[in-house]
Amino acid sequence: MFGDLFEEDFSFISNNHCGKGKKSKPRESEPPAPRDFTNLSGIKNQGGTCYLNSLLQTLLFTPEFRGEALFSLGPEELGTLDDSRKPDAKVVRIIPLQLQRLFAQLLLLDQQAASTADLTESFGWSSHEEMRQHDVQELNRILFSALETSLVGTSGHDLINRLYHGIVVNQIVCKECKNVSERQEDFLDLTVAVKGVAGLEEALWNMYVEEEYFENDNLYRCGACDKLVEASKSAKLRKLPPFLTISLLRFNFDFEKCERYKETSCYTFPIQINLRPFCEQTEMDDSEYMYELFSVIIHKGGCYGGHYHVYIRDVDELGNWQLQEEEDGLIEEKVLRDTENAKETENPLAVLKGILSEEEAKQIAVDQLGQKLLEKKGVSWNKKYRKQYGALRKYLQNHPQVFQLSPDGNKVGLKETHKLLFKLDSHGQNLQSPSQKNDVQWNCEKNPPRPMARSAGCHWFDLNDSKVQPIKEKDIEKQFQGKESAYMLFYRKAQLKRPPEAHGNPRYQIPEHLLNEMNAANTELQKKRAECDSANNGIDLHLHLSCCYKFHNGALHPSLSWKESVVDLTIDRRKTLGDLRHAVFQMLESWEGDMVLSMAKPLPAGLHLYHVLDGDELTLDGVGLADGADIFVWNGKEVGGTKVLTGPEHEPVVLNVLHLAEHNEGGKGQHFSEAQLVFSCSTSLGQLLSALAPAGGIILKNGSGADTEAKNWQVFHEEDMKETVRSVGLRDGCSVLILDSHDQSFVNVASGNLTAFTYDISWLQVKNFCGVEEEEKQVKITATIDTVMSDIKMKAIRELQLEEELANESCLRPVSGNGKLLSPVPEDYTVKEAELKMGSLLGLCRGKAPTSTQLFLYFMVGSDQNCSPEMEIVVEETASVRECLSLMLEKSGLSGDNWHLRRLDWCYEAGEALSEENATLKELNVCRGDTLVITEGKLPEKDFLKIPIWWLKPSSHKKHGEHAQDQVNGITWKMEALQVTIQIMLTLVICFFLLPLPCFKAPPEPTHPGLDLCYAGRIEIAGEASLEELKMQALTLPWCQEQVVPLPSFLRAWTVDSKRPGKLLRDNKRRLSDYRLGARVEICIEPLQEEENLGPQELLLRVQMGIPGERDYSDSWDLVWDISKECTTWALRQRVASHYCLPVDKIEIAKYFPEKFEWLPISSWTQQISKRKRRKKQESLQSAPYHLKDGDIIGVKNLLLDDTKDFSTIRDDIGKEKQRQLALEKRKSRQERVQDPFFPEEKLHMKPRKPEVALSINVGVFR
Incomplete structure (x- = not known):
């Protein structure tokens, strides 16, 4: 019935880490992230185990289960995990051991999230089906049963019964003989109804207070009276456990609609509950019946999918619970106590803190703070607050715990602690290490005291898989109803008190062997993080020493080999240029005189020098030193006595x-x-x-x-x-x-x-290479561009007076200018097909010429031609890279599989790797005469991206003017043609249009999606490289080198979707892997006229003004719109109106959908409702139906000149007509297929839901 009830569905969940899609796994070399500011550890999701994570966190934060019960069992009773791997070892109880170890990791290990892989393996969960989402209520019962079975014969055999076991008694009382018949039921959790019930207390009242009567036609047969009698039936709680677990029946089945559904109505439950009315015995003290809520497992989603997370009260206060509102409340209460009319007057403290927190500068002038207060509140300090709080400067001085004034008292800023709290509130992270916030000995430094909250023991946290964040107690009320609502409740007896030594001490009651294991693990984590930090921030620099170079032919060339002229240096990118200079001095102890470090770049002509690295206090990252940068070490004047000109201009x-x-x-x-x-x-x-x-x-x-x-x-x-x-x-x-x-x-x-x-050369030269060097002769063979190569070969053999039998065992090979024999020419090629120029020199050589389906290739082992001679081979063009490599290895006498092939680049070094080993040479565009390099080692890592680069050409066709002012002039010209009867309106419009227009970000772009994209080439770049490095590498492509681009910040990068710019890539320093581009991404580079650095809250739109009287638009302009405050229709209209210097009510705007050739007006009529009427919050334009994004085209109508509301153009009409014709053809084709008796009937198959899989935990036999 509920087969897929708890299948995880994340379509409605943001910032979730439990998705079932393909996840980008972190690199194995990187250690796990440390704990965040809460000092609590989350649990990783294995794909669908958030239900397990929520229950495990609840058990962990049940102190009596964790400490007195689980951790009290030692190795002498449970055995050890090491013994479980020994065949002759004693009985090992793996499940409680793995649970102990997991709890120790959650308490002590300095990592953001722990893994449950070992625990689920001990459950016997190895298949994918068992890692799917299941019901947490079902898991609760199964896990308790598995623990009971695992602990048989140990001192913890009654662990579950001792903590969770309760008894319900059902009684039937005969009204005639007063005989009481009762039946007792054990329970580990209570299941209560949700449908038709307002809350938990009402549900318990219906279950354990209300009585059911047997009367009239529904009588009860009494065992004592032995007849049918009237009776009453009731149930009571006979025994209450220390921990009461309540399962809410949120999911039901509608038998009328035959479908399942989730109860999302309001269902309240108290933080504290008195169970006396529901118990059989009521004579004890109230404290015996008081229970406190300490965990709420929440289900988010519907009946066919969802996600679990849990709200937990930190009973032992192990976590760092701090909220911005909490700090504000402490200070505001003090201020309110000092004020007589506190309730009637708004407290300015929060207002001033909010203003200062938004400022980038550390301090601003006090007068400027007063001005910003006026702008934000619409009223000055003197008018609103001075009478009660005094002067602004005095008020700031009276709150030194919040504000920090400069020595002269003219500037003010927030203290660092309050800035940190604002960051915590907005980003959910702390700048301090978790090791500085609790008693766990992650390092030898003394831990600072934890700030105390107003009410101890009321610290609540939201534990959502790997993510942990503090919440307020009142946030629980949000889980009373809706798709995200409470599913399981855990109450703790209020009488249970924790010892003082357990307060804030995660090491409390943990066995010594686990403490030692966690301390060793933390030490190893610290070591790995230090190594990873060094590796992530280390850059390799190539130092070129001037003493090993000479200057000739306009560039620097090594006087020795390249390896002997270059010294590699690895250094942390966060260090300064001064540190770099010192490191170079240490490496070059024999250096004499001045030392100047200059940026260098290898060019085809040789090494060229650019700017000098000045400013010892600047960081290497700040000056743009990237991994693999070339630095030339010299005296700054000359090299080898020759003056060297530097810079891009030389x-x-x-x-x-x-x-x-x-x-x-x-x-x-x-x-x-x-x-x-x-x-x-x-x-x-x-x-x-x-x-x-x-x-x-x-x-x-x-x-x-x-x-x-x-x-x-x-x-x-x-x-x-x-x-x-x-x-x-x-x-x-x-x-x-x-x-x-x-x-x-x-x-x-x-x-x-x-x-x-004026003259024509129509002959080729053929030289004999078949005999000894002394017999090499050369003849001229007349030919045309249509002469076949086999005929030329036969003529050459006759002219050279060689044996005609040589024709079957020889071939013609072009000779390069330096005398090298090039690839043999197929004999069925003509001179034109062989791309030979008249007068070229050919060599007659032994060996058969390759056919048109074969490739003649050169290859060498390593890129050093001095060490490895160039060899030749003929292979089929349909051969795979792996087959070609095998043939080359066999011919060169090499063995093993630790080899791969690379192309030879323009500087005769190993270049691009042929990574697709199963692809054919033809598919990889390996051509006749190419040189391949056999390189030792496995293929490059797969995280390297091969990205096709496109160049977006700015539109040179400007039909209606070169600049925005031209648009204005064109419209003004049309205005002059208006009738005299509207002379007043004409004057008003001219006034608007003669205002100076603001500066624009970029040159005009094509009006419609027919953008001019030119293919520039393909680059290979690491996924860990930054966007700036991608732009710089793109500029090295031959096509892009013709473009004049000063800096990468003068380029804008887009993904290419359907042959048009798609997603805009922001932040030049961001890694490419962070964009999740995918393996087949294509990048479009757009040149700009000025530098651009768009923020995450800035939207780039292309706006274009409609031409009055014509169904066309002027050239579009780039418009940057800040949406940090709001992204509504009214805000966009204001921004566009400001851009064109028009009144807001005199424009109409619409978004263009190029794939549909449609315009969707962005209407603002809903904003014109009277202020007295309540209206819903305006929807964001980034949501339906507009889905506004970067690069969208916004059409603008000037109602002063054009009152038509039609935004479409003639181009749109043509596009729609083409789409209509295509749809008619498809419909006609579909109808013909349906009418065809030989065509199988098309059926739509609904995707079947996965069958229900029973949840179980495999446990050994310990009886």
Whole structure:
């Protein structure tokens, strides 16, 4: 009946850690978090065990169960956990041992949450079904039964009966002979009805006071009278246990609707209850019948799912119970006692504290505090408070325990303790370590005294799995009714008193062996946290020593090997530059003279230096030193006697400089002779031309990368000669063509473009590599772009006078400029398909050419070419990475599985790893001629993200003006065309529109979702990297390098959803793993005109003004809206009206839904209700139906010029029509499938609910 009654459902629960979805597990190397400010430990949820956690916390905070009963049982009776692993050991009672150990961890171990894995394992719970949610009332009975069975034959055999056992007696009294027939029932918990009952006392009254009468047709057969007689039936409590457990019947079944439901009506229960009226014996003192509530297990959710947590009273005051309201009450009571008319006058203390707590500065001027009070309350201090409290400055001086004045008395701030309390109230965490707040010896420091509350023993906490927070006693009243309501109640006999030594002492009555175990565990935790803290904050810096470098070709180059020129240093990022400088001095003891540390960056041209690291008091993290940063150690002036220019304005750029080659220059027959030269990015084109063509000439830029076809060259004009290399867009790897006066005769330059060559080269050169070096000959073979490579090979064999049998055992391989033999060309390729240029040199080599489905690859072991020669292999393109690696390992004579493959990057080092070992080479875009590196070690960690990067281009098309003022001017022009009859309104509108507009955050964006996204490339980055590091790495992509971006803060990052920006990623310092991006996330980078650092309470909207008389909009603008105070319709209208300098009542706004091509007006008519009428709190625009989020488009109508309420555009009409046509086609296709007799009938299957699983605990036999 209740199969899935307690299946956890978290769709309505926020900040819950019990979800059944995929959870991001913490790294195993990280120790568990320490306890928070409450000094109490929670319990981890194993997926659906919050019901178990709630009951365990209740038993833990039952002192008599914990101390006098459970902890009193020693190893001599229970055995030890070590013995349980020995086959010949004595009987070990695992369940009570694991419960002891868990309780000791909850009391003493400095961790935020303990694990119940060992305990549930002792229950025999190993399958997933047993970790599902169950009924906590059922668990209570089963766990007590398991404990009773486990403790048979020990001194704790009667533990459960002694604490929880009670007796109910049912009596039937004959009205004729007064004979009493009674039946006695034992109970461990009482089950009371909820339906139709107002509260617990009424339910107990109905059960144990009200009598049932047998009369009329319903008579009772009396055993004494031996006939049917009238009688009365009643029940009483004969024996009361020390702890009374009450289960509330919240769940029922509706037999009319045939469905289950949860009783959510109001059901009250008292904090203290007198059970005398419900007992059989009533002659004892009242104290014998008084019980106090100490635990409330709460169920949140409905009858088909939910979540448990528990409210518990800390009887022994083991936790740190502090609330902001509590502190305020202590101070306010003192103030009210000193005031005659305290009840009639508002206390200003809380108001002033609230104002000061919101200030970022430590102190503000007293006059400024008075001004802020006026702004907040609408009345000055003198008018409201001076008569009763005196002057403001005097009032502040009279409360030194709250306020801290400066020595001159002109500035005031909150004392640190009160600032901390505000933080506790708002964030639920303390800055102090739990080890400073109780008697547990986590360190050798003396623990400070715990602050006392007004009433001892009334400290309540909400224990919600891993989360623990203090609550007030009156918060229990919130659990009387609703979907989140009380489910089990635990009362404690008021007569039970705790000894003084138990007060605030979590070590009380814990056995010595458990104390030793917990102390050792805490020591180990402290050690691990210290190591983890050091590891998390440690950064590896690469120190480049100037004595190992020389400056040439515009950059720094190591005079020795890279490893010998670089010294690695690991240091804490929280240390200062002074500490770094001192550490470098210690490492380089032989250093003489001044030492300057400069940021460095490896570039294609070599190492380049940037700014000097100044300010010894600044932290390394503060100056932006990230893990893996390069630092150059030098004297700040020169390297090896050569002055070094530093900074981004002197970055070296590697250019491919080409000259026209002679017809047979070098015997290669190429169009161009090529050389790589280095120039500073600040070099002007005039200086560049003078250096490369002293006699004069022209410079041409290749607009298509390495393609040297004539049509792709663009000429730099005379007016461009003053521009720098960087300003004209020349980057590393760009090609420039230098034509002197003689060369220009070979080309036709028309309209700034190189159009054609005047001569044509239509031959290839083939060199014989099949024989010995002395016999290497070279021949020229005439060919066209359509000549097949097999024909060229046969012609070459004949020209070289070689045996024709060699044709089956040879191949043609292009020869690079440095003489290296490149990948063989498939014989069925044409010259054009082989991407060969006329005049190229080919080598005739032994070996078969690969087919079109095979790949010729180079590979090496390690990236050091000096230690490992480059080898060659031919594999099928459908081979997997694992198969390819196996073949390479076999050919190189290596064994084992501790290897993986990487690509060779541009600087001839091991680059990106081929992590998908089951993917084919073709799927991974491994091409013919690629070089792979066999690298020792396993594949990189899986937490590395491979993220495609898109670049969001700002819209250059501005149909209605370049700036916001253009929008105003355009509207003003339309206003002038209005009739004279509305001249007064025209004047008013012009006044509004001629007001200066505020500064905008970013350039205009495209009006509608057709955003201009350009694919920039893919990056590989660790999940622990920050968003700022992602932006910096994205800027290194070739496409992004062409964009001029000063700093990462000039970039805005979005996720890409359905080819448009989705979620906005805030906070540059936040780790990528914290965003939970997923494995297939794509990131869009948007450039900004100024720095941006959006806060968590700021919403970024794109607003666009409607064009009067047209169904179109002006260019959109970025609008930042602070929603920290409210996110309502009225607040948004005010912000938009302020943005456009219009009256609030003269605009209409609507949100655009691009996927539906619809506009939803954001109406404010509900706010126009009279103030005398009560209205509900305004709904947030971030909830239904608007779901307002970052990047949403908000359309604005200016009612002064356009009174139409239609926000749609022609583009929306076209989009809706397309959607309608698609829907008609789908409907038609569906109807055709239904009418088809051979098509199986489609049926909708409801997801079946999981079958009910019985809850049980496996216990050994100890009788």
